[in-house]
Amino acid sequence: MMATSYMGKLLWVDLSAQRFRVDQTPEKLQTDFVGGKGFGAKLLYDLTRAGLDPLSPECPLMFLTGPLTATAAPSMRACVVTKSPLTGTYLDSFFGGRFGPEIKYAGYDGIIITGRAESPVYLWIHDDTVEFRSAEGIWGNNALAANDAIKNDLGEPEAMAVTIGQGGENQVRFALISCEYNRQAGRGGAGAVMGAKNLKGVAVKGTQVVNVHDLPAFKQACQQANAAIAESEVCETLTYGGTSTSIPWASLSGVLPYRNYSDQVDPKAEKLGDEAQHKHLFLGKAACFGCPIRCSQMGAVRTGKYAHLITDIVEYESAALIGSNLDIHDIRAVAHLVKLCDEYGIDSMSAGGAIGFAFEAAQKGVINAPEGIRLDFGSVEGAEYLIRSMALQEDELGRLLSQGVKHASEILGRDTEAYAMHVKGLESPAWGPRGTPGMGLAYMTADRGGCHQRGFMIGYEVGGEEYNGQPVEAHTVVGKAEILKGEQDYLAGTDALVKCDFGAFGVSAEIYARLLTAATGRRVDAGFFSELGERIWNQTRLFNLREGFRPEDDRLPRRFVEEALPSGPHKGQRISEEDMTAMRADYYQVRGWDEQGRPTEQTLKKLGL
Amino acid sequence: MSSASRQLFIKTNFDRCTGCELCQLACSERLLGGYNPHRALLQITHTCENLYHFPTVCNQCKNAYCANVCPVKAIGRDSDTSALVVDREKCVACNLCHRYCPLHIVGVDPELKKSVKCDLCGGNPLCVAACPTGALELAWCEKPAEAGEGE
Missing domain, CATH: 1.10.599.10 (Aldehyde Ferredoxin Oxidoreductase Protein, subunit A, domain 3)
Structure with a gap:
C-alpha cells in the first residue's frame, strides 16, 4: 500500500455497552472532507438527527486529527467536534499541545465516543487495546489533577490525556476539555458532553509510525514552512509575548471589551499586556507539539496574595474577558481567576462574559449579591465567587449563570437581554465589533x-x-x-x-x-x-x-x-x-x-x- | 592530530527547551522513516505543570553499562565520533542494554527488533539542527593528553 500520513482507521467507542470497534476511515470522507473540521462537519451531520440533546448518550463526542497532525509539519493541532450544549449548533473546538498527535501514534485518524457509562470511567487507549477503567476515585478532581491521577493510576507518565474538571462533571454548558497539557478545547461546552457521558478522561499512548508519501518532498516542504514562520513578523511577536501584546493594541484600536462591552477602550489596558506579564508572570516558554513559535509563555505569580501559582500566559481572550471586561487590572489576580477556570474546566471566555453580565445585572438591581460578596466591576472576590459557584453548581446564581448569558437572560427577563453579550448563545469573544x-x-x-x-x-x-x-x-x-x-x-x-x-x-x-x-x-x-x-x-x-x-x-x-x-x-x-x-x-x-x-x-x- | 583528544557530544540546555519535540520528530524520521516521538533516541520530561522541560540525550558514557552488559559485544565506539553505536548484525535483541542503562535511553525498537541508540548521526545530529531554540547544542569536549593515551 502507498504510504500516507493518514492512519486509515477510526476508533468507535460505545460507553454504554463498554465496547469498541475499529473501522476503516471511509475513502469518500477522506477525499471530500480531508480531516479535522471536515471530518467533524460530515460525521456530526450523518450521525445525529435534528433536535438531539447534546447531553444525551447518543450525541457523539469526536476527537479528530488531520493529515498533517503528528507529522513534522510545524504548528499543527487537532479538534473536538460535537453538538454544543451551549448553542445547539455544530461545535468544533481546536486544541494544541500533545494529545492530538498521540491519537495517530495509537493508529487512528479519530476517536468517536457515544453512549454513557453507568459510573465514571476513563478510557485507556494503547495501540489496538481499549480499556474502560473506573474513574470513581478521580471524579471530583480538577482537570489538571485528573491528568496526573490518570497517569499515576496507569503508571504511564508518557501517556497523553484529556480530562474534564468539576465543570464538565456538572455539565456546565461552557465546560471545556483540558488537553495534554493545559491546552483547552475551550469553547461551546464539549466538556459538558464528556461529563454527560460519565467520561472523566481519555488517555492515549501509541507506538505506530506516522509515515508520509514522499519523504524528501515532505522534508523540503517542512523546511519551507519553518522558514516562512521564522520570517513572519507576527510569528516573531507571538514568540516574544504570545497574544498578550494584543491587549494594549486592541485598546488603542478601540476594539477591546471594557466593563461588559459598555466601551471598547480600557484606560488601564497596559496593566494586562505583554510588559506587565513579562514583569509579573513570564519565566520561560512551552511549545505545543512540533511548533517552533512557542507562543505559550510559562511562568508563576511570585508576589502578593496569589504567590507561587504556576501559570501559563494569560492569553488575549482571557486577559480581556476576565481582565478589562471585568475592570480587573492586577494581572496576578487575573492569572489566578483564569487558572481557576482551567482547573474547574470551564471556558474562561464564556466565564468572563457570564461574570460581566452578572456584575451589570447586580448593578441594575436585577440580581442580589450573596452576603459578604461584592458583585461589581473590579471585584476579584466577586469573580472568584461566581467562577466557583458556576463550576461547582453551589447555589442558584451559579446554576443560572452556568447556562450561559443567553439562557440566564431569558430566565431573568427584566430587559437583561440588552446586555447579554452572545451570538447564538456563545458568549462574545474579546473583539468588540462596533466600528468594524x-x-x-x-x-x-x-x-x-x-x-x-x-x-x-x-x-x-x-x-x-x-x-x-x-x-x-x-x-x-x-x-x-x-x-x-x-x-x-x-x-x-x-x-x-x-x-x-x-x-x-x-x-x-x-x-x-x-x-x-x-x-x-x-x-x-x-x-x-x-x-x-x-x-x-x-x-x-x-x-x-x-x-x-x-x-x-x-x-x-x-x-x-x-x-x-x-x-x-x-x-x-x-x-x-x-x-x-x-x-x-x-x-x-x-x-x-x-x-x-x-x-x-x-x-x-x-x-x- | 594534536596530543589532546576531542570528543563530540550534545549539550542539553533545559533553560531553552520548550518541549516542542521537533528534535524527536527529526530523530524518529531518520530512524524509522516516519514520525513517533516515543521511539526517538532522545527524551523530554515535562515537570511542574509544563513549566520545565528537560531534554535527555544519550551520555555516550565512558563507563557504558549498555556496552558492558551486552552479551554479544554489539555496542562499540565509533572511531570518528566516539559515539557508542549498535552493530545490528550482532545484536540479539535481548534488551539487557535497556535494562541497565541508567537513562533507559537505549533499547530494542518494537518494530526493528534490534537495539537502537543515539549515534550522533555520524557527527551531524539532526535533533540539534531541528531545535529552534538552542536547547540542544553540538559541542566538543577537549581533553588534555594523559600519559599513555596520546596518539
Missing part, C-alpha cells in the same frame, strides 16, 4: 456562534491588512461579505489539516498544499483549501439549518446594535439593524444561499453535497 462591522458579520455567521476564529475581519478593518491590494475601510458594511467568505472558506479548509491559526500567519496556502501533497500523495494546489473550506462551511450550515436556525439568529447582541460607542477611535459607531440586514443579504448572496440563508440546490451541487 465586518467582524460583526463574522460573529453573526460563524458556525458555532460568536467566534473570532472563523474570519478575523479586524485584521483588515483596523489591522492594516489589504484586500486585493487595497486598504479596507473600517466603518462601512460594503464589501465585507465577500472578504469574510474568503476568510471563512480558507480557514475551514486549513482547519481540516489541522493547522494552528498562528502558524498560518507564516505558512502560505502554497506551502500547505506542498505539505499535504507530499504527506498524502494527493496532488493539490493552493486553491484547494478554499474550495474544501466552502464545502465544509456549507456542511456545517446544513447542520445548523436542520437544528432550526433561521436568518434572525444570524444577528448581534443588542448592545452592539443599539448603543453607540461612547469613546475611542470608533466613538459613535454601532451596527444597526439596517447594517445587519444589508450585510446578511450580501453574505447570503456571495455564499450562494437563498434569502432564508439556505444553500441553493446549485450551490450544494457545485460543492458535491
Whole structure:
C-alpha cells in the first residue's frame, strides 16, 4: 500500500455497552472532507438527527486529527467536534499541545465516543487495546489533577490525556476539555458532553509510525514552512509575548471589551499586556507539539496574595474577558481567576462574559449579591465567587449563570437581554465589533456562534491588512461579505489539516498544499483549501439549518446594535439593524444561499453535497 | 592530530527547551522513516505543570553499562565520533542494554527488533539542527593528553 500520513482507521467507542470497534476511515470522507473540521462537519451531520440533546448518550463526542497532525509539519493541532450544549449548533473546538498527535501514534485518524457509562470511567487507549477503567476515585478532581491521577493510576507518565474538571462533571454548558497539557478545547461546552457521558478522561499512548508519501518532498516542504514562520513578523511577536501584546493594541484600536462591552477602550489596558506579564508572570516558554513559535509563555505569580501559582500566559481572550471586561487590572489576580477556570474546566471566555453580565445585572438591581460578596466591576472576590459557584453548581446564581448569558437572560427577563453579550448563545469573544462591522458579520455567521476564529475581519478593518491590494475601510458594511467568505472558506479548509491559526500567519496556502501533497500523495494546489473550506462551511450550515436556525439568529447582541460607542477611535459607531440586514443579504448572496440563508440546490451541487 | 583528544557530544540546555519535540520528530524520521516521538533516541520530561522541560540525550558514557552488559559485544565506539553505536548484525535483541542503562535511553525498537541508540548521526545530529531554540547544542569536549593515551 502507498504510504500516507493518514492512519486509515477510526476508533468507535460505545460507553454504554463498554465496547469498541475499529473501522476503516471511509475513502469518500477522506477525499471530500480531508480531516479535522471536515471530518467533524460530515460525521456530526450523518450521525445525529435534528433536535438531539447534546447531553444525551447518543450525541457523539469526536476527537479528530488531520493529515498533517503528528507529522513534522510545524504548528499543527487537532479538534473536538460535537453538538454544543451551549448553542445547539455544530461545535468544533481546536486544541494544541500533545494529545492530538498521540491519537495517530495509537493508529487512528479519530476517536468517536457515544453512549454513557453507568459510573465514571476513563478510557485507556494503547495501540489496538481499549480499556474502560473506573474513574470513581478521580471524579471530583480538577482537570489538571485528573491528568496526573490518570497517569499515576496507569503508571504511564508518557501517556497523553484529556480530562474534564468539576465543570464538565456538572455539565456546565461552557465546560471545556483540558488537553495534554493545559491546552483547552475551550469553547461551546464539549466538556459538558464528556461529563454527560460519565467520561472523566481519555488517555492515549501509541507506538505506530506516522509515515508520509514522499519523504524528501515532505522534508523540503517542512523546511519551507519553518522558514516562512521564522520570517513572519507576527510569528516573531507571538514568540516574544504570545497574544498578550494584543491587549494594549486592541485598546488603542478601540476594539477591546471594557466593563461588559459598555466601551471598547480600557484606560488601564497596559496593566494586562505583554510588559506587565513579562514583569509579573513570564519565566520561560512551552511549545505545543512540533511548533517552533512557542507562543505559550510559562511562568508563576511570585508576589502578593496569589504567590507561587504556576501559570501559563494569560492569553488575549482571557486577559480581556476576565481582565478589562471585568475592570480587573492586577494581572496576578487575573492569572489566578483564569487558572481557576482551567482547573474547574470551564471556558474562561464564556466565564468572563457570564461574570460581566452578572456584575451589570447586580448593578441594575436585577440580581442580589450573596452576603459578604461584592458583585461589581473590579471585584476579584466577586469573580472568584461566581467562577466557583458556576463550576461547582453551589447555589442558584451559579446554576443560572452556568447556562450561559443567553439562557440566564431569558430566565431573568427584566430587559437583561440588552446586555447579554452572545451570538447564538456563545458568549462574545474579546473583539468588540462596533466600528468594524465586518467582524460583526463574522460573529453573526460563524458556525458555532460568536467566534473570532472563523474570519478575523479586524485584521483588515483596523489591522492594516489589504484586500486585493487595497486598504479596507473600517466603518462601512460594503464589501465585507465577500472578504469574510474568503476568510471563512480558507480557514475551514486549513482547519481540516489541522493547522494552528498562528502558524498560518507564516505558512502560505502554497506551502500547505506542498505539505499535504507530499504527506498524502494527493496532488493539490493552493486553491484547494478554499474550495474544501466552502464545502465544509456549507456542511456545517446544513447542520445548523436542520437544528432550526433561521436568518434572525444570524444577528448581534443588542448592545452592539443599539448603543453607540461612547469613546475611542470608533466613538459613535454601532451596527444597526439596517447594517445587519444589508450585510446578511450580501453574505447570503456571495455564499450562494437563498434569502432564508439556505444553500441553493446549485450551490450544494457545485460543492458535491 | 594534536596530543589532546576531542570528543563530540550534545549539550542539553533545559533553560531553552520548550518541549516542542521537533528534535524527536527529526530523530524518529531518520530512524524509522516516519514520525513517533516515543521511539526517538532522545527524551523530554515535562515537570511542574509544563513549566520545565528537560531534554535527555544519550551520555555516550565512558563507563557504558549498555556496552558492558551486552552479551554479544554489539555496542562499540565509533572511531570518528566516539559515539557508542549498535552493530545490528550482532545484536540479539535481548534488551539487557535497556535494562541497565541508567537513562533507559537505549533499547530494542518494537518494530526493528534490534537495539537502537543515539549515534550522533555520524557527527551531524539532526535533533540539534531541528531545535529552534538552542536547547540542544553540538559541542566538543577537549581533553588534555594523559600519559599513555596520546596518539
